Amino acid sequence: xxxxxxxxxxxxxxxxxxxxxxxxxxxxxxxxxxxxxxxxxxxxxxxxxxxxxxxxxxxxxxxxxxxxxxxxxxxxxxxxxxxxxxxxxxxxxxxxxxxxxxxxxxxxxxxxxxxxxxxxxxxxxxxxxxxxxxxxxxxxxxxxxxxxxxxxxxxxxxxxxxxxxxxxxxxxxxxxxxxxxxxxxxxxxxxxxxxxxxxxxxxxxxxxxxxxxxxxxxxxxxxxxxxxxxxxxxxxxxxxxxxxxxxxxxxxxxxxxxxxxxxxxxxxxxxxxxxxxxxxxxxxxxxxxxxxxxxxxxxxxxxxxxxxxxxxxxxxxxxxxxxxxxxxxxxxxxxxxxxxxxxxxxxxxxxxxxxxxxxxxxxxxxxxxx
Amino acid sequence: xxxxxxxxxxxxxxxxxxxxxxxxxxxxxxxxxxxxxxxxxxxxxxxxxxxxxxxxxxxxxxxxxxxxxxxxxxxxxxxxxxxxxxxxxxxxxxxxxxxxxxxxxxxxxxxxxxxxxxxxxxxxxxxxxxxxxxxxxxxxxxxxxx
Numbered sequence: 414x415x416x417x418x419x420x421x422x423x424x425x426x427x428x429x430x431x432x433x434x435x436x437x438x439x440x441x442x443x444x445x446x447x448x449x450x451x452x453x454x455x456x457x458x459x460x461x462x463x464x465x466x467x468x469x470x471x472x473x474x475x476x477x478x479x480x481x482x483x484x485x486x487x488x489x490x491x492x493x494x495x496x497x498x499x500x501x502x503x504x505x506x507x508x509x510x511x512x513x514x515x516x517x518x519x520x521x522x523x524x525x526x527x528x529x530x531x532x533x534x535x536x537x538x539x540x541x542x543x544x545x546x547x548x549x550x551x552x553x554x555x556x557x558x559x560x561x562x563x564x565x566x567x568x569x570x571x572x573x574x575x576x577x578x579x580x581x582x583x584x585x586x587x588x589x590x591x592x593x594x595x596x597x598x599x600x601x602x603x604x605x606x607x608x609x610x611x612x613x614x615x616x617x618x619x620x621x622x623x624x625x626x627x628x629x630x631x632x633x634x635x636x637x638x639x640x641x642x643x644x645x646x647x648x649x650x651x652x653x654x655x656x657x658x659x660x661x662x663x664x665x666x667x668x669x670x671x672x673x674x675x676x677x678x679x680x681x682x683x684x685x686x687x688x689x690x691x692x693x694x695x696x697x698x699x700x701x702x703x704x705x706x707x708x709x710x711x712x713x714x715x716x717x718x719x720x721x722x723x724x725x726x727x728x729x730x731x732x733x734x735x736x737x738x739x740x741x742x743x744x745x746x747x748x749x750x751x752x753x754x755x756x757x758x759x760x761x762x763x764x765x766x767x768x769x770x771x772x773x774x775x776x777x778x779x780x781x782x783x
Numbered sequence: 784x785x786x787x788x789x790x791x792x793x794x795x796x797x798x799x800x801x802x803x804x805x806x807x808x809x810x811x812x813x814x815x816x817x818x819x820x821x822x823x824x825x826x827x828x829x830x831x832x833x834x835x836x837x838x839x840x841x842x843x844x845x846x847x848x849x850x851x852x853x854x855x856x857x858x859x860x861x862x863x864x865x866x867x868x869x870x871x872x873x874x875x876x877x878x879x880x881x882x883x884x885x886x887x888x889x890x891x892x893x894x895x896x897x898x899x900x901x902x903x904x905x906x907x908x909x910x911x912x913x914x915x916x917x918x919x920x921x922x923x924x925x926x927x928x929x
Contacts, residue, residue: 752847754822758908762787
């Protein structure tokens, strides 16, 4: 399959004459994903886990089969280590509330990279304020990367949690999370990986990484909006208290007490976003049908061309690491003397969709001197 | 798609790049920060009253061409007006941007601020044009209570 054929799979790109360059915010959806959702409502719609009738059983089967598919996709050891959520943000809040609030004490330390998305930053500020633990940051160097010295000076024996994005949504920097996880484990900390920006571009293997938690959003990897995943090691998830209470996450309910269902249901209260789960399953099938190798080859060609052409413009400053192997596909730039919002409006008038906000990662942007 | 020169017109570009209203007042009666968390634009607006009259205004801050020019042109428009007149103009401006009024005669009261009329065709930029006007709205409601 070449790039022109792939483009034909995306109805919105056929319907609109646009150059969509904002996949880091949300990707467009291939027809295979849209059709899978349609098929679910036309043939299988019922509430999983609830009814004793065939239709509900079928809905349950599709829902649970997708869990198994995702477990295989990221090489989780057990299928119940996959918890469905609304998005990466909800997954991270679940970790912050059900693990962070319960386990952190005064004088413990939380260490985050300065390039975290707000979703892996603001929940930890709350945990820090409530538990009295300290929040420290690993800063980037002049190459927009985290140096080993920085990592090793910030993660200490007092560190209990390390939050790290696999790929920065602002800089495109690929962090060496395997090394960070190894070092954090040596210091006795658990590691929360935000894989939202990496999973559309590269194979994730949670066992090889030895990640304790790993989260991602479906909508940034061709799946519908409103579906996300939390991966957690079974032994850690088992010890955690539920995040949201309600139907389908219980075992026995008495007037004053409740015992909770085992994993994964313990963390899936209420009727879930089944169409989202189905769509995510179809998105994984689609990614696998092209293959990461092919995806990376195409991306490399486009990114190299973009870098080459953009670097010819002397009024434009690029913010990316000079080490190509540490750079994914996000390209941040600034046009001297013109505010990003004005640049975006001007590009929009030519049908080019780019990200222009500076608030998404205020902390990272502060480093740019904005 | 809107013709961009209708939005980034000469008057707006002039005010956004080099505004004489971008300074600090020596003595201000009111000071208010306006912030647009979506894009990070921030202005600090200062107001000096002489009885019921807006004697002077100035602003500091950073943001896109539309938010900066809108602040500067708003200051030009409101300076010398009574608080009641100012409130009427602010109301009209917001109505124009939100396309609640298109009556040309009515919009003449806005003076130079009419230059932002075409922003009403760009939903993504409405907030930029309105930042300063919502900020002054807050300030004037505070001055009422004083």
